[in-house]
Amino acid sequence: MSKQSTYDDAIKELHAIMEQLQNNEIPMDELAAKVKRAAALIKYCQEKLRTTEEDIQTLFGA
Amino acid sequence: HLLVEKIRQQIENDTFQQLNQEKTNLDFYQKQVQLLAQLPIKTARQNLQHLSAQLKLLDPKHILERGYALVQNKNQATVQKAAELKEGEQVKIIFQDGAIQAKINLKENE
Numbered sequence: 001m002s003k004q005s006t007y008d009d010a011i012k013e014l015h016a017i018m019e020q021l022q023n024n025e026i027p028m029d030e031l032a033a034k035v036k037r038a039a040a041l042i043k044y045c046q047e048k049l050r051t052t053e054e055d056i057q058t059l060f061g062a
Numbered sequence: 063h064l065l066v067e068k069i070r071q072q073i074e075n076d077t078f079q080q081l082n083q084e085k086t087n088l089d090f091y092q093k094q095v096q097l098l099a100q101l102p103i104k105t106a107r108q109n110l111q112h113l114s115a116q117l118k119l120l121d122p123k124h125i126l127e128r129g130y131a132l133v134q135n136k137n138q139a140t141v142q143k144a145a146e147l148k149e150g151e152q153v154k155i156i157f158q159d160g161a162i163q164a165k166i167n168l169k170e171n172e
Contacts, residue, residue, distance in 0.1 A: 014091055021098035028106055035099045042092050049088070053081050060074045 007048050014041045126158040144169060
């Protein structure tokens with residue numbers, strides 16, 4: 001994920017992929033790549049949450 | 063001081079609540095993607111099995127195994143109708159386990 005992608009952009013893209021999966025819109029040849037992209041987006045968001053949580057804990061002195 | 067502390071506490075609680083909600087959402091998305099990705103694969107696999115079964119039925123070898131025989135004329139072309147053959151003509155009859163040569167003795171009237 002590029003540094004310029006925001007958390008919200010990643011969530012939007014994730015929603016789009018999930019909708020495509022639900023509507024059976026992804027050709028078989030592209031399925032693995034899309035799922036891989038979704039997994040990468042989730043990982044990016046999880047990491048983003050983790051670092052945000054750390055920053056906030058530091059701020060509040062938790 | 064008390065008011066400031068109260069506000070600080072509120073902000074902290076709200077922030078962590080939002081973070082926890084996002085974590086929960088992400089867990090759900092992860093499970094959903096895993097589940098949804100399996101559906102087209104399951105459908106494709108079922109379609110493939112169906113096609114494979116149909117192909118097997120259409121295979122000439124399978125038709126011979128059901129007890130049918132294939133008749134070929136002297137040019138090795140498949141004979142589809144009795145009308146194509148004459149009395150005295152040589153034919154090849156192919157069974158599931160081999161072939162024989164035969165001669166047409168008599169044509170029956172239908």
